Amino acid sequence: MMYVFWSAKSFKAPTWPQDELAFHMDISFDDVEAAEKRLLGLGATKPAHQPGGDHWTVLLDPSGQPFCISSTR
Numbered sequence: 001m002m003y004v005f006w007s008a009k010s011f012k013a014p015t016w017p018q019d020e021l022a023f024h025m026d027i028s029f030d031d032v033e034a035a036e037k038r039l040l041g042l043g044a045t046k047p048a049h050q051p052g053g054d055h056w057t058v059l060l061d062p063s064g065q066p067f068c069i070s071s072t073r
Contacts, residue, residue, distance in 0.1 A: 011063065013064025014065065014066070016049075016058075016060070016066045017051070024066070024068070026067070026068045028069070028070050029069060029072060030072050032057065032069055032070065032071050036057060036069060039069070040059070043061070043062040044059040044060060044062070046058070052068065055070060056069065056070040057070070
C-alpha cells in the first residue's frame with residue numbers, strides 16, 4: 001500500500017461544522033479507544049461538537065481537517 005501526501009500553500013482549514021467539507025474520511029478500528037488515544041498523541045484534536053453520539057468520533061488532523069473514527073464491529 002502506498003500513501004502520498006503533499007502540502008498546499010493556499011490550504012485553509014474548514015471552520016467545521018459551518019463550512020462544507022471538500023472531502024471526508026472515515027476510519028474503522030478494532031479498538032476505537034486505543035486508536036483515539038494514539039491519534040491524539042500524534043497531533044489530532046477532539047472538537048466539542050460530536051454529532052455521531054456512540055456511533056463515531058470526530059477528530060481534527062493537525063491542519064484542522066475533520067475525520068471520523070469508528071468501530072469495525
